[in-house]
Amino acid sequence: MFTTSIKFWGAVAIILGFIGILAYGLNKDPKKVPSPLINKEAADFEVSSLGGTSSLRLSDLRGKPVILNFWASWCVECQTEAHVLESFYQQYDKKKQQIRVIGIAIQDTPERANAFANQFGKNYFLALDYEDGRIALDYGIYGVPETFFIDARGIIRFKKVGGVTPQLMTQQIQTLLRSSATDG
Amino acid sequence: MKYIIILISAFFFLIAPGGAADSPTEARLKSLYNEFRCPTCQGLSVKDSEAGFSVQIRNKIGEMVAAGASDEMIREYFVKRYGVWILRSPPKEGFNLLLWGLPAIGIVLGLLLLYVKSKKWVQKEQETIKGEPDPLTAEEQQLLDSDMKRFENS
Numbered sequence: 001m002f003t004t005s006i007k008f009w010g011a012v013a014i015i016l017g018f019i020g021i022l023a024y025g026l027n028k029d030p031k032k033v034p035s036p037l038i039n040k041e042a043a044d045f046e047v048s049s050l051g052g053t054s055s056l057r058l059s060d061l062r063g064k065p066v067i068l069n070f071w072a073s074w075c076v077e078c079q080t081e082a083h084v085l086e087s088f089y090q091q092y093d094k095k096k097q098q099i100r101v102i103g104i105a106i107q108d109t110p111e112r113a114n115a116f117a118n119q120f121g122k123n124y125f126l127a128l129d130y131e132d133g134r135i136a137l138d139y140g141i142y143g144v145p146e147t148f149f150i151d152a153r154g155i156i157r158f159k160k161v162g163g164v165t166p167q168l169m170t171q172q173i174q175t176l177l178r179s180s181a182t183d184g
Numbered sequence: 185m186k187y188i189i190i191l192i193s194a195f196f197f198l199i200a201p202g203g204a205a206d207s208p209t210e211a212r213l214k215s216l217y218n219e220f221r222c223p224t225c226q227g228l229s230v231k232d233s234e235a236g237f238s239v240q241i242r243n244k245i246g247e248m249v250a251a252g253a254s255d256e257m258i259r260e261y262f263v264k265r266y267g268v269w270i271l272r273s274p275p276k277e278g279f280n281l282l283l284w285g286l287p288a289i290g291i292v293l294g295l296l297l298l299y300v301k302s303k304k305w306v307q308k309e310q311e312t313i314k315g316e317p318d319p320l321t322a323e324e325q326q327l328l329d330s331d332m333k334r335f336e337n338s
Contacts, residue, residue: 034267035267036263036264036265036266036267037265107236107237132240132243132244132247133236133237133240133243134244136237136240137240137241137244137265138265139265140265140266140267140270141223141237142223142224142237142266143223143224143237
């Protein structure tokens with residue numbers, strides 16, 4: 001009687017274990033898989049601004065933390081985060097010149113990207129990814145928006161999949177500025 | 185008439201799917217495309233998806249193959265950027281070995297269990313056959329006798 005009970009509950013435990021593993025696997029958001037790029041050097045690239053008036057090479061920005069945002073004119077969530085990025089650009093990039101904010105539009109056209117930038121008041125450095133999507137591929141982009149927080153030494157410290165919030169921006173910028181101060 | 189048949193046959197040969205075999209490079213590309221997960225789709229490989237990211241990954245694979253990169257180098261390139269997640273089959277190393285080995289272990293254990301159980305069942309059955317049968321009750325004996333008598337008289 002006792003042996004049967006052990007066997008029965010043992011089988012139940014094994015089945016529940018399998019169901020648990022299955023449920024964990026099915027509920028795991030693949031987009032929350034940690035990026036292998038964290039604590040790695042940010043891939044360098046050179047781009048021209050959307051308006052074509054200036055160009056930028058990421059490695060030239062060493063010495064200042066960089067917020068690298070990937071976006072697209074067809075992305076709804078990018079509309080929501082546009083004002084967040086813009087307000088932090090105004091405060092930390094334009095005014096205090098402590099960080100650089102860069103936006104790379106992917107799978108987009110210059111006309112649509114420009115129209116989006118004008119509509120949502122994006123004034124920070126905006127550029128278009130190459131036609132072959134090499135920048136997006138180099139940064140392992142799954143979708144838009146995605147934002148990378150790169151420290152002053154050019155190391156990726158954090159990646160946000162989905163829209164950024166003011167809380168997240170404040171927290172990450174403070175971390176980057178603190179580490180810059182320590183390095184400096 | 186002969187020419188019409190030849191023409192119709194030629195037409196069907198040309199439109200038949202998979203009529204022309206893939207070149208080794210095409211076959212290699214298809215096999216590589218099939219190894220990578222479409223980043224924006226659910227359960228599709230980049231081979232079966234027309235999403236922008238899949239097209240870009242396919243193009244990059246094509247570019248790397250043309251540049252002489254090995255399959256391993258191509259896998260490494262994407263894993264370095266996207267993580268192991270981008271591969272549809274986890275690599276057969278480390279903890280992943282358990283995932284690959286688990287089904288085989290399950291099958292072996294199942295067969296072993298089946299063997300042990302069936303051996304026990306056979307043994308039990310043989311023991312039952314070998315053992316002395318229970319004696320009949322008076323009622324059963326009476327029924328048997330009457331049946332035998334009926335059988336003999338028939």
